[in-house]
Amino acid sequence: MKDFMLIFIGKDYxxxxxxxxxxxxxxxxxxxxxAKMEEMGILKGGHALHAEMRHISGPERVVTDRTSxxxxxxxxxxYVIAAKDLEEASKVAQxxxxxxxxxxxxxxxxxxxxx
Amino acid sequence: MIDHLFRHQYGKMVSxxxxxFGLDHLETIEDAVQDTFVSAMVxxxxxxxENPEAWLTKAAKNRAIDLLxxxxxxxxxxxxxxxxxxAMAIDRLFLDNEIEDSQLRMIFTAxxxxxxxxxxxxxxxxxxxxxxxxxxxxxLLLKNETVKKRLSRARRxxxxxxxxxxxxDKVHIIDRLNRVHRVLYLxxxxxxxxxxxxxxxxxxxxxxxxxxNKLVLSKEFLRTGSGYALFGLMCFQASRLESxxxxxxxxIDLKNQDRSKWYFPLIQLGNEAMHxxxxxxxxxxxxxxxxxxxxxxxxxxxxxxxxxxxxTLYQKLFDIQPSPLTRLNIAFIQLQLKNYGEALQxxxxxxxxxxxxxxxxxxxxxxxxxxxxxxxNNAIDCLxxxxxxxxxxxxxNYLLRKKNSLIALNN
Numbered sequence: 001m002k003d004f005m006l007i008f009i010g011k012d013y014x015x016x017x018x019x020x021x022x023x024x025x026x027x028x029x030x031x032x033x034x035a036k037m038e039e040m041g042i043l044k045g046g047h048a049l050h051a052e053m054r055h056i057s058g059p060e061r062v063v064t065d066r067t068s069x070x071x072x073x074x075x076x077x078x079y080v081i082a083a084k085d086l087e088e089a090s091k092v093a094q095x096x097x098x099x100x101x102x103x104x105x106x107x108x109x110x111x112x113x114x115x
Numbered sequence: 116m117i118d119h120l121f122r123h124q125y126g127k128m129v130s131x132x133x134x135x136f137g138l139d140h141l142e143t144i145e146d147a148v149q150d151t152f153v154s155a156m157v158x159x160x161x162x163x164x165e166n167p168e169a170w171l172t173k174a175a176k177n178r179a180i181d182l183l184x185x186x187x188x189x190x191x192x193x194x195x196x197x198x199x200x201x202a203m204a205i206d207r208l209f210l211d212n213e214i215e216d217s218q219l220r221m222i223f224t225a226x227x228x229x230x231x232x233x234x235x236x237x238x239x240x241x242x243x244x245x246x247x248x249x250x251x252x253x254x255l256l257l258k259n260e261t262v263k264k265r266l267s268r269a270r271r272x273x274x275x276x277x278x279x280x281x282x283x284d285k286v287h288i289i290d291r292l293n294r295v296h297r298v299l300y301l302x303x304x305x306x307x308x309x310x311x312x313x314x315x316x317x318x319x320x321x322x323x324x325x326x327x328n329k330l331v332l333s334k335e336f337l338r339t340g341s342g343y344a345l346f347g348l349m350c351f352q353a354s355r356l357e358s359x360x361x362x363x364x365x366x367i368d369l370k371n372q373d374r375s376k377w378y379f380p381l382i383q384l385g386n387e388a389m390h391x392x393x394x395x396x397x398x399x400x401x402x403x404x405x406x407x408x409x410x411x412x413x414x415x416x417x418x419x420x421x422x423x424x425x426x427t428l429y430q431k432l433f434d435i436q437p438s439p440l441t442r443l444n445i446a447f448i449q450l451q452l453k454n455y456g457e458a459l460q461x462x463x464x465x466x467x468x469x470x471x472x473x474x475x476x477x478x479x480x481x482x483x484x485x486x487x488x489x490x491x492n493n494a495i496d497c498l499x500x501x502x503x504x505x506x507x508x509x510x511x512n513y514l515l516r517k518k519n520s521l522i523a524l525n526n
Contacts, residue, residue: 014153019247020121023156028116030160048157077160 003044003110004089006079008096010103012051012068013076029097036095037081046079076103080110116167119319121152123326124168125245128175130217131208133242135179136186138224138273138280145242147178172209179205215330218243219337220280222327226294229276230269235298236305237262238269244323254316255305256507288336295331296345296401299324307352312364312509314357321356325349340395343388344402350385351408354378366513370417382412403432422451439469443480450484458484475504479514482521491525 018026037043051068068074083089086107093105125148132144151174155167164170183205207213225239236255240246246254252262272278283291306320328346331337358376361367389405407428414420426448433441446461462481467474478501485494498518505511 013156014150017247017249018153019250020125020149020152020245021119021250022247023152024116024119024121027156027159031163034161046161048160076157 001082001084003112004081004083004086005108005110006046006081006089006093006096007106007108008076008078008098008103009073009106010076010098010101011072012074014051015069016101026097033095033097037079037092042082042092044080044082046077048077049075073104116163119322120167120171121155122245124171125149125152126221126243127214127218128171128178129242129245130221131175131214132179132182133280134208134213134217134220135205136182138278140182140186141242141270141273143182147182148175151175151178176205176209215333218330219334220282222295222331223282223291224273224278224280225269226291226298227273227278228291228294229272229278231265231272232298232301234265234269234272235294236301237265239298239302239327240323241266243327250316254309254311254320256309256311289339292331292337292339292342296328296341296399299328299331300345300401302327303349303352307356314360318356321349321353325353338391338395340392340397341399341401343392343395344399344405347385347388347392348401348405348408350381350388351405351412354381354385354412360509364509365516366509368513369411374416377412400432400436403428403435407432420451422448426452439465440473440476443470443476447480447483450480450487455484455488472506475501475510475514477501478504479517482517486521491521495521495525 013023034043051074053066053068053074055064055066056062057064081089081092083092086109089107089109093107096103096105128148128151129141129144132148133141136144151171155171155174159167208217221243222239225235225243227235230238237251240251240254241248248259248262248266251257252259255262282288303321303324306317306322306324309317309320311317325346328342328349332342332346355372355377357378358372358374359367367373385405385408389409392402407425410421410425410428426445429441429445429448433445442461442465446458446465449455449458449461462477462484465477467477470477478497482494482497482501485491485497495518498514498521502511502514502518505514
């Protein structure tokens with residue numbers, strides 16, 4: 001088994017004009033997915049991320065405070081799961097609830113240092 | 116989690132915050148409440164709080180205090196006056212009883228006579244029932260832009276006329292209550308009659324109208340015979356909502372509905388409401404419409420329907436509220452009673468133009484008359500006319516099926 005990070009990339013929810021009802025339904029889908037992964041015993045961790053962000057870049061360490069609302073795409077959160085290979089991890093990612101909102105899942109294998 | 120928790124909680128929060136900060140800040144308030152749900156949706160992704168409702172209420176309270184600070188600091192800069200409510204007063208407004216009171220204020224605001232009736236429905240669905248613009252457009256089969264216009268017109272009128280977020284005084288309460296009933300009746304009918312392709316949306320509209328009506332009836336000073344009769348009517352109609360549409364979305368008319376599918380607990384609830392309505396002296400069209408619904412519900416089969424009784428009730432309805440649609444209904448009943456002459460007379464007196472976008476109903480009924488009196492070719496022509504006017508696909512299919520069965524008969 002290897003570990004994979006599923007990284008969720010898309011627009012900020014607050015920019016989508018979702019109705020309360022849609023939000024409740026969407027949350028139900030996230031719970032469903034979360035519960036399914038826990039039942040399979042493959043979920044190793046993960047979090048949603050706050051919308052406020054700070055970018056530091058370049059040798060001058062230029063600091064820019066951004067709000068998610070200015071950006072077309074942000075990383076909204078991630079899960080770490082155990083899977084045999086990329087194929088199997090992709091199958092798990094099929095249940096990500098936000099494809100219909102234009103969301104993307106980036107799947108990356110976690111690199112562990114071997115002695 | 117409870118169905119529609121977010122939607123209903125949205126309405127509650129907007130009402131409470133409007134009570135605290137006034138209708139002037141409505142847009143800011145709606146945005147703030149929307150943000151609360153966005154953050155709940157993300158935060159709850161991993162784990163549902165033990166009591167989601169309490170979590171949301173607490174979040175709304177925090178929002179209120181944030182807004183209060185913001186508005187107070189603006190006020191302080193402008194006039195050095197601290198006119199806002201205290202944090203303690205805010206706490207009090209989050210008690211159950213006060214939440215209901217705030218929601219009622221919002222219902223009465225939505226039904227204020229200064230607002231256009233069309234705007235009232237959109238505004239009520241948005242601020243009380245927590246529908247988004249898109250959901251209102253979809254539910255009422257309108258364009259998104261139309262709904263946006265209606266909402267902003269309602270907000271503008273509220274601002275320009277400086278409407279207060281309060282319940283009407285004793286002198287005006289009956290008039291305003293009538294308007295509230297009217298709006299709830301219209302929202303219900305949008306769900307019941309619209310033939311919206313999605314059953315879920317139709318149930319939502321009917322459910323919201325019933326929930327709000329119940330809220331009104333929960334306060335003793337707002338109880339009237341009309342209110343109870345309206346609730347009874349809603350229960351009776353809702354009991355057969357499921358049996359009106361088949362699995363492949365075809366309309367099933369009353370004649371062909373499976374009567375065993377009518378939902379009995381709702382009929383019982385309706386009966387109870389009608390009994391309560393007897394404790395009051397006022398009488399309304401809702402009493403008559405409920406009585407008509409009861410005649411249908413108590414008939415063992417379509418053939419066993421007590422049409423003479425329904426005819427009397429429709430004539431009463433027409434006396435109180437004359438409308439071409441009621442006349443068409445009377446013509447339909449005359450047809451069931453085989454009073455062809457009377458039916459024809461009404462068809463000759465009513466002009467389809469009076470029915471505006473429902474003119475196809477006129478041609479549908481005329482076709483029915485022609486068919487039963489053996490004029491099948493003319494009946495088919497009439498159905499063609501109806502088909503040329505109807506916009507809703509489900510109704511179009513219904514008429515097409517009728518037409519095809521007539522053509523088959525004719526061959």
